[in-house]
Amino acid sequence: MKRRSLLKGLSLAGLVGIYKPSTLLARTEINNDTASINGSRDRAYWVSLMDKIASPVLDNMSKGLLRKNMDMRVSPIWDNRDIGVGYLEALGRLAVGMGPWLALEEVNANEKVIQSRLKKQLQDSIAKGVDPKSADYLSWDKGSQPLVDAAFLAQAFVKAPKVLWEPLSDGTKQQLIHEFKQLRRIKPYESNWLLFAAMIESFLLEIGENVEEKRIDYAIEKIVTWYKGDGWYSDGAVFSFDYYNSYVIQPMLVDILRVNVKQGRRTRDEFDRAYKRMQRYAEFLERMISPEGTYPIFGRSATYRTAIFQPLVQLALEDALPDWITPAQVRSAITAVKKRVFIPESFTKDGWLTLGIIGDRQSGLADSYSNTGSMYLTSLSFLPLGLPETHPFWSAPFQEWTMLKAWKGEPFRKDYHVDF
Template sequence: MIYMIRKLQLPVLLLLLLWGPVNGQAGRGQKGTPVPTVVTTGAKDRAQWVKALYKIAWPVVHNLAAGTLKKNLPLEQGPDYNLVVKDVTYLEAVGRTVAGIAPWLELPDDATEEGALRAKMRRELLQGLRNAVDPENPDCLNFKKQNQPIVDAAYLSHAFLRAPKALWEPLDSLTKRRYIDAFKSLRNRSGAYNNWLVFAALIEGFLRYIGEDYDPVRVDYALNKMKDWYTGDSWYKDGDLFSMDYYNSYVIHPMLTDLIRTLLEKRPGKVHVTTRDYETALSRMVRHAEFLERIIGPDGTYPAFGRSVTYRTAAFQALGQVALMEKLPEHIQPAQVRCALTKVITNMFDGNQNFDANGWLVLGFNGHQPMMADVYTSTGSLYMATLGFLPLGLPADNKFWTDPPADWTSKRAWSGQPVKKDYKVEY
């Protein structure tokens, strides 16, 4: 169905609020009666998620393990691309992919078909992680040139924090040392005055987690600036000015919350954080997850606004992380999040519109749309999409997967069902 949308002269925030009315008709019959929900099960939904995540991640993981990532990864770039693509795109692909698949790989082995895929992915990734810092390997990644590696070393650090038993502890001592040295080498550079502060801080937080010397100044500075940049009702500014985009979910909430949790676990330290700091960060992320659940339309679409929309399902990282932590608000059932995200994932990845002939992601939002890419976007950048799959870290017998299907908020609202009124929350 094609919808005709009139151009509105309204602030972009209002676009977010109006998304339901524009897309909501998919959830209504001719007389406003509910359209029957397609019969499905949590097991079928999970299989759909695994299929999509494997389809996205396997080319990166397998080629890195084989030492052929630099040979085979396309170098497609956005208009007016302003980085040195060969210096940054490979680490982008690896760091972002691993951060998204880490919770899934942390699950124990089992005898299921999914378990076999997971074990295969983990085995190849561990080999790839060794190759990535082996100076004799053709896929040895760059950490020493350009500023961009600060970003993707942070995603690697996040992966190690999310799956220490699966991804960090099995590495040999030489490989671990090489990662530690690579992360510390980033201290001679600084990035942008925005969410990049959190990247630098998380790397140092990981070093603190494994008992290495870390830079408390980078951590303390990021924590203090994020306090300054909090605007209310779960939204942080991304620097001195507010940006209406998905960076609160791409970066800020998940990394900030995990950074504070990591520092708390390793007290005492040179950076002073409290349980209250963590509870505040977590409460804000939970509130932000409410927004993300509400913007998923009845048909499983969501608005393509702001920077970096080519990161696709990464827009729902904060929602997925809250679900993974089993911290969803009481009025949001795990099954409604599962069903909403399943519809998004199916829309995005069930077809081949977002992949080239060799299975690599293409520049765009839902299809090959290179005009939507930013000046820093290349093929490797796109693998942020895996961050939308964090709930796969919940075992298959968790209620997220076993509860019967449930309509999500916009689908209920547009079919006349009861919906909790939304109102600002102050933390």
């Protein structure tokens, strides 16, 4: 594991957002429809795709028009919860994936135009979401689902405070704090949901508010008891083979511990252990990307698409990848995946994400709690946009990932169980 990189750039005085930071051809050659050779071209593609995904949500919500105009679709087996929760899902899930990029100062002129527009729209959308007089005031008090997506919004504030939290008006800040605190009425399930409560309290801790420490400490200690080994946690008492280690458990535990160690509440050893486990888990994610740029689809919430790569790309953002995985290797692999996933049929005619994985004919894969807003968790795979274009993630040429090497008959790293 990249022990040196674990400590490099992870100063507890700062948070992630502040770091300045298809088809196969013969013999398994990848053509430029699947992965480009030039990193700057890859970055332009990622920025364009981020803009395409985010703009329908943020352009509408910043004007108070999201509820009116969003093409809100629900799973065929929808559980009849209040549909209004989907708007908070869209906002919170987009914010956490976009935050590090919106905080980046070193961007070229063309990218700056897009970044500045989306940053202002996201700030305005957050303000609309907590203003009771706004048509887009969010459903903070409907059922238990708001706990989930308020946590993603809180995580976004932790990742990029200088652009997402600090510029907000005092009134908006106070209303957000109020909405976050009233969510204490919700007792989280004995699952990854414990981390949602802990994430909100950790953000409140970070900004100097009084917190319910038990909601933080119980979550950390319970998740640790569910560790099964070799980088995998169970999502509750019974292990389920799905991607919730990616969507929530690994990265949210790390972000919670980062704040709490900084604030003197938890130990550095706890953080280091959780981080090493995330590094190990990320090794599996990198190996799951096939030569064609596909990945295995299993378990619930599969329609969250590229969100499964959150731990891998967060490590890239933080310069903490395992030694044998290079930044350009990750960029090349994830770019190949994005080009397989985000085909025209993955969007409605008005640009909203569909409920499938590849195209809109797969809406039957959506779980009972899934709606259009849920799909925006896919923004998590865009975290490396928070790295400047001079960083090796973007500046280094195309590099083959593990399974591309393996199925071309080239040497590749053997894999063995790790115990920590």
